[in-house]
Amino acid sequence: MINLPTSIDDTAALLARADYVAERSLATALFLALKMERPLFLEGEAGVGKTEIAKVLADTLERRLVRLQCYEGLDISSAVYEWNYPRQMIEIRLAEASGKVNEASGQAARKKLSQDIFSEQFLIKRPLLQALEAGADGAAPVLLIDELDRTDEPFEAYLLEVLSDYQVSIPELGTIKADKPPIVIITSNRTREIHDAVKRRCLYHWVDYPDAARELDILRRKAPGAAERLSQEIVAFVQRLRKMDLFKLPGVAETIDWTKALVALDQLALDPDTVNNTLGALLKYQDDIGRVRGSEAERLLAEVKAEIATA
Numbered sequence: 001m002i003n004l005p006t007s008i009d010d011t012a013a014l015l016a017r018a019d020y021v022a023e024r025s026l027a028t029a030l031f032l033a034l035k036m037e038r039p040l041f042l043e044g045e046a047g048v049g050k051t052e053i054a055k056v057l058a059d060t061l062e063r064r065l066v067r068l069q070c071y072e073g074l075d076i077s078s079a080v081y082e083w084n085y086p087r088q089m090i091e092i093r094l095a096e097a098s099g100k101v102n103e104a105s106g107q108a109a110r111k112k113l114s115q116d117i118f119s120e121q122f123l124i125k126r127p128l129l130q131a132l133e134a135g136a137d138g139a140a141p142v143l144l145i146d147e148l149d150r151t152d153e154p155f156e157a158y159l160l161e162v163l164s165d166y167q168v169s170i171p172e173l174g175t176i177k178a179d180k181p182p183i184v185i186i187t188s189n190r191t192r193e194i195h196d197a198v199k200r201r202c203l204y205h206w207v208d209y210p211d212a213a214r215e216l217d218i219l220r221r222k223a224p225g226a227a228e229r230l231s232q233e234i235v236a237f238v239q240r241l242r243k244m245d246l247f248k249l250p251g252v253a254e255t256i257d258w259t260k261a262l263v264a265l266d267q268l269a270l271d272p273d274t275v276n277n278t279l280g281a282l283l284k285y286q287d288d289i290g291r292v293r294g295s296e297a298e299r300l301l302a303e304v305k306a307e308i309a310t311a
């Protein structure tokens with residue numbers, strides 16, 4: 001376990017150690033979330049590094065990462081806990097076979113059996129319950145609740161309870177409370193609004209597309225094989241694309257993918273043909289590709305070359 005960062009600069013440096021390049025405002029939100037022991041709620045477009053934050057935090061702080069991937073219909077038995085029915089059944093059969101519990105045995109024996117089969121031994125812990133357990137070194141884990149907007153409202157209401165007290169009530173067993181609150185990162189792609197009550201418990205940060213300088217820094221770290229000139233042109237091109245009215249703008253993930261694709265093609269700089277032929281690494285809708293391919297790509301590329309020549 002590594003100690004929590006003690007300043008905003010310290011937080012940014014911690015993330016940079018795992019090649020995550022954070023804006024000052026994100027480092028601030030994260031520092032405060034850690035210091036105030038509050039969940040951090042990250043909203044933003046796809047591929048801008050929301051999920052990555054939790055992974056990087058767990059890595060650099062040497063904590064266990066507990067991930068709850070949300071989806072429509074996510075329920076308590078997948079998110080919190082479930083009784084291990086097959087094992088419970090076997091236990092009952094064994095008790096019957098050994099004669100400990102049968103028609104003739106008393107109420108006390110049956111009561112004891114039902115207590116036994118609803119003990120922790122028969123409990124299957126799912127992510128939210130796992131996140132309440134500290135590691136062997138006593139460190140609380142990092143809990144990533146990813147893409148919360150995909151679940152439905154009843155689940156959100158349940159989550160609210162867990163996030164308020166960091167405890168889970170199991171009717172047959174009692175209440176399980178975290179010794180130490182986990183570090184919680186919640187992400188959403190904003191396909192719907194998350195309830196105010198959940199947001200109120202969290203610190204909120206909108207993760208935006210990076211500016212050119214930050215995106216270049218990300219590329220230097222994530223695609224170190226790319227020529228400097230190529231990276232500069234890619235960043236300038238992508239930054240221009242993001243100003244266009246496209247159905248789906250490219251995220252950082254796409255910029256990294258495109259760069260890796262161009263490196264695989266041994267490109268040292270962009271040219272119109274290569275751009276046209278590799279747009280699929282950057283844009284994922286045929287309409288968007290259709291709009292950019294050809295004359296638009298050529299125009300953007302001319303702007304990019306001119307910008308870099310005068311820089």
Ligand SMILES: Nc1ncnc2c1ncn2[C@@H]1O[C@H](COP(=O)(O)OP(=O)(O)OP(=O)(O)O)[C@@H](O)[C@H]1O
Nearest residue numbers: 019020021045046047048049050051052218252253
């Ligand atoms: N600021 C950053 N520094 C370094 N790498 C980044 C940064 N932002 C994004 N990336 C990289 O971009 C990729 C996508 O990031 P991630 O999966 O976290 O995006 P996301 O916001 O969770 O997207 P989605 O909404 O699609 O799940 C990762 O490989 C990550 O390393």
Ligand SMILES: [Mg+2]
Nearest residue numbers: 050051052187
């Ligand atoms: Mg994600």
